[in-house]
Amino acid sequence: MTAYRDRRIYGIEDIATLLREVDRHLNAPARIVIIGGAAAAFHGAVSTTTDVDTHNALSADLQAALEQARFVTGLDIPVSYSAVADVPYNCEDRFEQPFADFRCLEVCILEKHDLALSKVIRCAEHDLQQLEEVHASAPFSLDVLVVRFRDEMSHVIGDPGRIRGNFLELIERLFGELKRTEADRSTRGKPA
């Protein structure tokens, strides 16, 4: 038999360990904004992959620190910038910062409703699955999702009708058919 990867479990604790080590190797302030499945994992999703997607490009210093941290910890976790992600307009005001004690590295995680709306653009099955798991762990608020979709998603690129359809599909998956009709009424005529 052959193992194609090592036997580690790259859980949230491993990401924390890697980032703590990154912080140790930085000499100047740097920021990392975690989105996608890794952010979902921070919010309670259990079915995610072991990579980390970021909403901001990684500076050369940060990339060098990541390399050193991977070497020291042995945690070969891919961390990469996802250029195509769209997030609610004011999401920066709501970033969560789970590692306030870090010296140089500011780690920001999308707030869970912002995360859900960031996944509405693509609305792939695995995105819906992860959001269902977040919802099971700590329920989303329907009102918050509707208000943010209505007020903070008009800048995203894509067919508004498709994006709104994706949003309603998400609402139905999380809250059921009746709440979908409520959300449909509340967002009708609003550009996505």
Next chain:
Amino acid sequence: MGYHWEVLQFLVTSKVRRRLLVLLWGEKQAGSVADLAALADVSFSSAHAELREMQRLDLVRTEREGAKEVFSANPAHPEADLFSRLAAADQPTRSPASARDEELKGKLVFLGAPLRGVRSSAVATSDVVPVLVEGAQLARRDAVVARCLPVCFWNQRDQLDGSSLRNIDAAPETKHVVAFFLELAGQLGGDRRLVGLAEFMRDNRLTQERPFFYTMKPGTARELPAAKHWGFSINVELDSFRSLFDKFVSK
């Protein structure tokens, strides 16, 4: 998606009836025909017809509030508990993964699946193909596993040949799922041999297109030629498979 939610959708195929049942029995709402029609976002006439039929079957009771006739669930019905439980299923919940699924995920991690938080579980060489087949079956219930599977198929490509694939003991539809992942891995990794191998599993009796994921709703499919080629509609784009594949496969 929760089992009861699926049962509710299956048993009560009328959208109007289902929404009214959920309103009356699940959310314990009461109101006139106009009120309930508005809440359910259905036409007055459809709601009226359904509520009258529910009244005939003793599923609802009515009271007069001035000029208004107010409908509510009939708690005295002998099956009131059953209706309440069924209607409450409108809020879907995902079924928790079984121990067997978790064990299989561990084996897939051993074969290269980048699943977070899953402990790797060793797989003997002779079990590689059966594990991939089981993984393909699980992928229809777990989209995160589905996204990882092309990596596993790619890592095991040297062990996959015509004879091992021809002898797979699985239903024709499962063989098509395996073929889909083979073709996808071949496409993502640039190995046409895998695309050719997939043809060993072609069953020409399967002609109807079906949703890849059991939880997928009609009309949500994306364009993915490899899925279409094997008779599936799927709501994941090639780029989603590619981004993960490229991160975890060193070509």
